[in-house]
Amino acid sequence: MTNAKQGTAVPAIQISGLRKRYGSVTALDGLDLRVEQGEVHGFLGPNGAGKSTTIRILLGLLRADGGEARVLGADPWASAVGLHRRLAYVPGDVELWPNLTGGEAIDLLGRLRGGINRARRDELCDRFDLDPRKKGRTYSKGNRQKVALIAALASDVELLLLDEPTAGLDPLMEAVFQSCIREATAAGRTVLLSSHILAQVEVLADRISIIRKGSVVESGSLRELRHLTRTSVSVMTEHPADAITSLPGVHEAHHDGEQLTFDVDGEAMPVVMRELASLGVTGLTATPPTLEQLLLRHYGDELAAGVGNGNGNGSKAPAGVAR
Amino acid sequence: MSTTAVPTRRPSPSPLPARLDGHPLAGFRSLFRFMLRRDRIRFFGWTLGLTLLLAYFANVLQVVFPTAEDLQAFAAFSANPAAALLMGPGFGSEAITLERFLVGTYGMYLIIGASLMNILTVTRHTRVEEQSGRAELVRANVVGRYAPLTAALAVAVLMDLVVAILMGGMLAGMGFDAGGSIVFGASVGAAGLAFAGIAATCVQLTEFSRTAAGIAGAVLGGGFLLRGLGDMSAAQGGGLDWISWLTPIGWSQQAAPYVHDRWWPLAISVACFVVCAGLGYALSARRDLAAGLVAARRGSAYAPSWLSSPFALAFRLQRASLVGWSLSLFAAGLAYGGFTQAMIDGFADAPPELLVLFGGEENLLTGYLGLMGLMFAMFTTVFAILAMQSLRSEEFDGRTEPVLATAVSRPAWLGSWTAVTALGVVWLLFAAGLGEAIGAAASTGEGELFNDVLLGHVAHAPAVWTTLAMAALLYAVTPRLVPLAWAVFGYAFLIGFFGPMLDVPDAVVQASPYEHIGEYPSEDLSVTAMLVLTAIAAGITAAALAGFRHRDLVTA
Known part of the structure; x- marks a missing residue:
């Protein structure tokens, strides 16, 4: 990673207090986001939380009702064209021209952006196992997504805005995608990776922002976010460890044969560890929280109330009534 | 009729759904x-x-022709070839009544x-x-x-x-x-x-x-x-x-x-x-x-080198439509042009009050050809409005978003699409005019008609551009309202083909962009009108390009 760029450089993305309404529906409600140059930033949230709306404002396709957004130091609404030479975008739902082949669409989008690296394009077609000779209308969702990904990755740009880029890819292709993103960051590119697929973000992201109902509720490195959550601990000790269960920050303790299993709040960890050490630990496993659990904690109340419709804002975007 | 296939309603739960489960009409x-x-x-x-x-047509006719005598003056019109072309066979014109005229005309x-x-x-x-x-x-x-x-x-x-x-x-x-x-x-x-x-x-x-x-x-x-x-x-x-x-x-x-x-x-x-x-x-x-009945073929793995600008993309996406329209309009022009001589022969005994509509007996030939020019201008307008509706579909279906996420500005995209359509309008008028000119010259044996007919068709381009520009403006500001452009078309069509008969006020006629250039060769071409309409079209298009910058893109 090119940390040399950080510090003095302007952030790749800086958003403060961003607001967007569609009629009576509030899509973004004072969203703040900062993405440093050179990092992979995970933009995590359930469907309808406002991820796509945010990205489209960053592209100047939608106009914010309030707040400020800066992409590579510029206003995305006013300087859209200049910025688009320096960034590439993969939409969540890729639609292709029915009569153009995948290869034609890749070339076209690359050229409209200001040029495409032919060798890199061919290599990416190979790696993603895409047949570029098929017509746009005959591709599956996953293959349409590959077309958009290849067009974006084959361009020489500073910033990649990827809106749920692997939603339709199989695990094999997701691995290819991950290595491509690592290559991109090695080349100094910044990546904003929106997703509700936690494993993907966990693997790739340096920092993560969690968006919920149009505003970012948590932001930081994975480590920093874990700090906010509970670690699951299973421990075997020489002396009875029941005293642990009454410590502040320890939850859901129960005996499981010889093992004691419990969850610890991040802040309580040092105290608990000291206490355990005095009891003579003979075996210990500690499992860090997954992003699933992070999300569950933010949405836990809604998930409990009724899963299917847990994201308040309703369907993906109000403009679904286009026709 | 297939309405008989509607199963009768039963008030109580019946075994019917169970029996229909495997039926091809289930549901x-x-x-x-x-x-x-x-x-x-x-x-x-x-x-x-x-x-x-x-109802509106019926009322208009009752107002325009309050007595049978008023109507009789137009009776002959229903039995001539031009009316036949635009309205139909004109049954009962020898003993015309209001209702016969109504259904025969509209x-x-x-x-x-x-x-x-x-x-x-x-x-x-x-x-x-x-x-x-x-x-x-x-x-x-x-x-x-x-x-x-x-x-x-x-x-x-x-x-x-x-x-x-x-x-x-x-x-x-x-x-x-x-x-x-x-x-x-x-x-x-x-x-x-x-x-x-x-x-x-x-x-x-x-x-x-x-x-x-x-x-x-x-x-x-x-x-x-x-x-x-x-x-x-x-x-x-x-x-x-x-x-x-x-x-x-x-x-x-x-x-x-x-x-x-x-x-x-x-x-x-x-x-x-x-x-x-x-x-x-x-x-x-x-x-x-x-699936369709015709399987999709594989194409090229690479885009041709010319496909590298918004203009090229707009052309590529309108190309198939342009080819289809070109062939259709050329064939139609050829057919109507080839009918010219028969048309004139048919008018030999027409009453003078009818011939006035074509500029008198002397001008019958040019009157017919001039009217055809207007007709093809209307056809070409249909093409132009449909093209703007296609642009709207591009956006609503999510294909405009990736284009505007590249280094293509909004004015460049809308401008390219409109320019391709505007050039397409000229090309289609040329194709129709060429067919008409060949047909007319061949059927009458007057080769000198060729240039006049061709010019008479292509000259309508600024009027079509004006309608196109209005459609572009609607798209730029409120894409849902693009179909309103059909109102302009409908108005111009009614004025162009029924205005002369209905004796509408001059101001109402002048409001149509198609009534200024002139139906050459029967009327003089107004170069001034062409320039003014072109300027109006350019002005409206400029407003559209500016307006498109100010709205949200419609996204899925």
Whole structure:
């Protein structure tokens, strides 16, 4: 990673207090986001939380009702064209021209952006196992997504805005995608990776922002976010460890044969560890929280109330009534 | 008719659904009700709209021709080839009455309206649903293979029945002969029915709803041209009148309401519906859901090097449409041009009050050719408005978003698309004019007509550009309102072809952009008007390009 760029450089993305309404529906409600140059930033949230709306404002396709957004130091609404030479975008739902082949669409989008690296394009077609000779209308969702990904990755740009880029890819292709993103960051590119697929973000992201109902509720490195959550601990000790269960920050303790299993709040960890050490630990496993659990904690109340419709804002975007 | 397929309602739970589970029509009833629910506004918009249009025409005629003597002056007009081309065979013109004049003059446009209503209704509920993937959701339920098509046809048939009853009832209510009124209503419904069947076949052929509607529309347009030739031939006693009998529009017109009141030509339309719908069912059984009958071919792995600008993309996306329109308009021009000599012969005995409309007996030849120029300008306007609707679909379907996410500015994208369409307009006028010029020169043997006819067609371009620019402005500001551009087209069409007869005030005529350039060669070309219209079109386009910068893109 090119940390040399950080510090003095302007952030790749800086958003403060961003607001967007569609009629009576509030899509973004004072969203703040900062993405440093050179990092992979995970933009995590359930469907309808406002991820796509945010990205489209960053592209100047939608106009914010309030707040400020800066992409590579510029206003995305006013300087859209200049910025688009320096960034590439993969939409969540890729639609292709029915009569153009995948290869034609890749070339076209690359050229409209200001040029495409032919060798890199061919290599990416190979790696993603895409047949570029098929017509746009005959591709599956996953293959349409590959077309958009290849067009974006084959361009020489500073910033990649990827809106749920692997939603339709199989695990094999997701691995290819991950290595491509690592290559991109090695080349100094910044990546904003929106997703509700936690494993993907966990693997790739340096920092993560969690968006919920149009505003970012948590932001930081994975480590920093874990700090906010509970670690699951299973421990075997020489002396009875029941005293642990009454410590502040320890939850859901129960005996499981010889093992004691419990969850610890991040802040309580040092105290608990000291206490355990005095009891003579003979075996210990500690499992860090997954992003699933992070999300569950933010949405836990809604998930409990009724899963299917847990994201308040309703369907993906109000403009679904286009026709 | 397939409405008889509606299962009777039972008040109590019955074993019927269980028996229908494996039936190809399972789910028909729910789908039928669902489609009516979706169309609750469209349904009455079309049926009442067409009926009110007829009522409006009837009232206008009563105001313009308060006495039989007023009408008699125009009687001859209904029996000449130009009127035959634009209106139909003109039955009963020797003893004209208001209702004969009404259905003879405006009947065909209501027939065309009902035909479009059916094409769009059937396409909307079948291929549009399949292409969008919504049909997959529906068909995954207890829904038989034939249920969606049957329900769509049932909706169309119901619309036709309603149109027939409303129109027949309204005319009878106005005091016209009840039998003739019912025949006229039925003739409009019958043509609609025939096109419901034709559309049912067309939607099986291609994966694309727009192509399917285009094929059905081409059948309608081709029918309009064919029956035009047949009716022109009939009007001057030629031997080609049988051509009119090749088309649904012809069958409906041959019912001759208020004159012969024939029912049997309408039976041909019903037979056409049955045969075409049957063909549609048979074809649908031979293909997969969402597939067409023609499999997609593989193409090139790389884009050609010219495909590298928004202008090139706009051209690439309009290319297929341009090719189709070019061929159609050239062929139509050739057909109408080739009819020139026969047309003049047919006018030999025409009364002078009719010839005035063409600029007098001396100018008959140029009058006809000038009028054709205006007609092709209207056709080309249809192309221009459809092109702007395609641009709207590009955005609504999510294909504009990735383009505008590249280094293409909004003005560049809208400007490129509009420029391709504007050049396409000139090209299509040239293609139509070339056909017309060749046909006219060949049929009259006057080679010097060639340049005049060609010029007379192409000269209309600034008027078409003006309508195009208005459509572009609507797109730029409120894309949902692009169809309003059809109002400009409709207005210009009514003024252009019926204005002279209806004696409308000058200001009303002047409001149409198509009334300033002149119908060359019968009238002088106004270069000033061409320049002014071009400037107006450019100004509106500039406003559109600026306006497009200020709205949100419509995103899925």
